[in-house]
Amino acid sequence: MALRIIADGGHDWKKYTGPVHGVLMIGTVNDGSHESALGLLAGRYVAVRCGETFRLTQRDVIRALTPKKASTAGRSVSVYLHESEINRLKDIGGGNLTAGIRIAMNSKIAKG
Numbered sequence: 001m002a003l004r005i006i007a008d009g010g011h012d013w014k015k016y017t018g019p020v021h022g023v024l025m026i027g028t029v030n031d032g033s034h035e036s037a038l039g040l041l042a043g044r045y046v047a048v049r050c051g052e053t054f055r056l057t058q059r060d061v062i063r064a065l066t067p068k069k070a071s072t073a074g075r076s077v078s079v080y081l082h083e084s085e086i087n088r089l090k091d092i093g094g095g096n097l098t099a100g101i102r103i104a105m106n107s108k109i110a111k112g
Contacts, residue, residue, distance in 0.1 A: 004030040005038060005064040013037030017048045026092075029056065043091040062094040065103045 005027060013025045016037040023039040029047050030036075036047035036054070038061075045061040047054040081089070086097060093100025 004032075005061065013039070013048070017051050020048055020051055020053065023048060023053065029061070031056075040091055045094075058094050062096075062099060062103075066099060 012028050014037075016028070016035065019025070020039070020041075023041045023046065025037055025039045025048070027038045028035060029038040031047070034047070034049065036049045038056075039046050039048050039053075041053060045056045045058055047056055089100030089104060090097050091100070092103050
């Protein structure tokens with residue numbers, strides 16, 4: 001079953017766990033059998049339930065977070081980012097800076 005992910009940076013994840021040291025909570029995930037908080041731990045997406053982390057298939061998470069159809073109305077731009085921002089966006093995008101920017105913009109997690 002495909003992952004159903006809501007990456008809104010909101011507080012719905014608090015239904016499944018409290019804050020966990022080192023984990024940036026970004027939304028919720030449903031793998032078909034469990035609903036959990038979705039977080040980033042050391043650059044990897046994890047499901048979190050009751051304070052316990054569970055590994056997720058990174059490719060599936062990134063696919064679920066990436067918009068299904070790329071906009072053709074976009075254009076190439078240059079932006080200045082600090083190294084820490086670049087690293088965070090690459091973490092969000094599974095190593096891909098552009099995917100990280102798109103995911104963050106679509107899910108509002110860049111504000112976190």
